[in-house]
Amino acid sequence: MRADGDHLILTIHVTPRAARNAITADASRLLIRLTAPPVEGAANAALLALLAERLRLPRRAFTIVRGAASREKLVAVRGLSAAECWARLRADAGSSPS
Numbered sequence: 609m610r611a612d613g614d615h616l617i618l619t620i621h622v623t624p625r626a627a628r629n630a631i632t633a634d635a636s637r638l639l640i641r642l643t644a645p646p647v648e649g650a651a652n653a654a655l656l657a658l659l660a661e662r663l664r665l666p667r668r669a670f671t672i673v674r675g676a677a678s679r680e681k682l683v684a685v686r687g688l689s690a691a692e693c694w695a696r697l698r699a700d701a702g703s704s705p706s
Contacts, residue, residue: 609693615684616693618659622679624651629658631697638697652676656683662700663688 610617619637626641633639644654652672660667665687675681685693 609690611690612684615686616688616690617673618683618685618693620655620681620683622651622655622681624679629654631658631662631700633697649676655681659683659685663693663696 609619621637621639623639623641624644624646626643628641629643630641631638640655640658642651642654642658644650656667656670656672659665659670663685665685669686669688671684673682673684688696
């Protein structure tokens with residue numbers, strides 16, 4: 609995660625066709641598992657919807673900056689700091705998975 613002007617840039621590794629949606633992290637990126645297949649933008653739409661839900665921001669706050677056709681993506685988020693992002697992800701970790 610890094611700040612870039614008024615955006616927060618998230619480095620994300622996506623695994624489509626997973627058994628359930630989940631967000632975890634390693635030292636350098638978010639690891640996101642999605643039930644959606646990587647067909648016709650379904651996984652990208654599911655990714656942005658999951659991020660919007662978990663970070664409690666409107667869908668329009670998220671933009672895929674790089675990697676729309678790749679598992680490695682950069683996503684820009686408007687209206688959230690890195691500290692707020694981590695706090696929301698940690699708070700959500702205790703809730704039930706979707």
